[in-house]
Amino acid sequence: MQAIIALWQRVFSSTQTLEGIAPLAIRLYLAPVFMQAGWNKLSHFSDTVAWFGNPEWGLGLPLPGLMAGLAAGTELIGGGLLVLGLLTRLVSIPLMVTMLVAIFAVHWENGWLAIADSGSWLANQQVLDSAEKLERGRAILAENGNIDWLTSSGNFVILNNGIEFGATYFVMLLALYFLGGGKYTSLDHFLSRN
Incomplete structure (x- = not known):
């Protein structure tokens, strides 16, 4: 056990060993x-x-x-x-x-954000405009689709491609x-x- 502890200390006491x-x-x-x-x-x-x-x-x-x-x-x-x-x-x-x-x-031209988040301080006009589209999309899914199944793997979002x-x-x-x-x-x- 002491040998394992000594090895552990030798390996992890030097950042050079772990710098890779x-x-x-x-x-x-x-x-x-x-x-x-x-x-x-x-x-x-x-x-x-x-x-x-x-x-x-x-x-x-x-x-x-x-x-x-x-x-x-x-x-x-x-x-x-x-x-x-x-x-x-x-x-x-x-x-x-x-x-x-x-x-x-x-x-x-799409700004910083990859995903449109209208609440972000990095949101440009394109992202802000997407909020209405996102809400409309969610409403359509709620009315005509199985929204629970569609969103079971994550939120419904709009790609901004920033x-x-x-x-x-x-x-x-x-x-x-x-x-x-x-x-x-x-x-x-x-x-x-x-």
Whole structure:
């Protein structure tokens, strides 16, 4: 028992031993987010290319096929590298670029909030206007649907699609850029030792 206590004290008395935990947690949180986004883009590639290229209802980007391929590949491969903690600092850069494009080209006009919450101090006019739509939607569900079943997994909400998630992911990637993959928790750490 004393040996276990001594080991515990030795491991947990030094923050250097545990400093890889935070980068690991960030990597494992971000990886499925990016891998899913990349997979969705690839699974519906022609739709993604159309959205990237159309200036009227899409992003209006030049070379939409190339841009869609780069975005999908960056997210899918980058997410896989994050899982492994391989080339963490390097892969954080193009992933941050994808977040900046998402923030400024897709979500910026919607403000901060991802979910419309008219009671938030961050609510813009679009969010405030959604309160009436939300109440009307709830009334329609109460009259014509099984509202208890529909809301059994969570509240009925209106998506605002603001920059909240993109900005959060950007900050997390920025942290990984400076922290790296993590001591003892990434392939980067073990490869750099050799």
